[in-house]
Amino acid sequence: EDQVTQSPEALRLQEGESSSLNCSYTVSGLRGLFWYRQDPGKGPEFLFTLYSAGEEKEKERLKATLTKKESFLHITAPKPEDSATYLCAAKPRFETSGSRLTFGEGTQLTVNP
């Protein structure tokens, strides 16, 4: 069974304090690993797609990396506006049901000023 596990569940940082979020995945051949940001009362918003081990993507203070077993979302010098829940999702290569993504439970990030 495909599984995605995120850690930590919650993370509190001071503004400017860099850190990383972890996403461990077990899927039947990875087709893609996706990161989303979700603000309270909103739907998830797409951030990145990673396809192969060693790949990196960056956007402002965020950088996502991928290995064969996990992905990291690195947050450099975060600001309060980076506070949100970050979700990762995995898409298996040989899926039989279209675009079924397996989502992790998310990491709730709070950045204090």
Added chain:
Amino acid sequence: DAGVIQSPRHEVTEMGQEVTLRCKPISGHDYLFWYRQTMMRGLELLIYFNNNVPIDDSGMPEDRFSAKMPNASFSTLKIQPSEPRDSAVYFCASIPHLNTGELFFGEGSRLTVL
């Protein structure tokens, strides 16, 4: 583009009542998904459509749940009769094709069943 539009944003109902949630996908997106999000189970795919045709409804929890897509710009998710354990946030999402995992989500419908 206005994005994926869902209504109502909030619904409070009593057990046994019928609930209908609505979704308008982004124009030109051929795929529409209904997800449910709870604290206990996170985001779960309920059903998805391709060109208005239901493709995979294996995530629909029970026969009390049904979904339709009568045309390319409208879909409904119906729960009849509703139960307290159906309380969750229901999201609709759309994508132009399956070669992407970039789902465009609506803002969700928060359902509370008393």
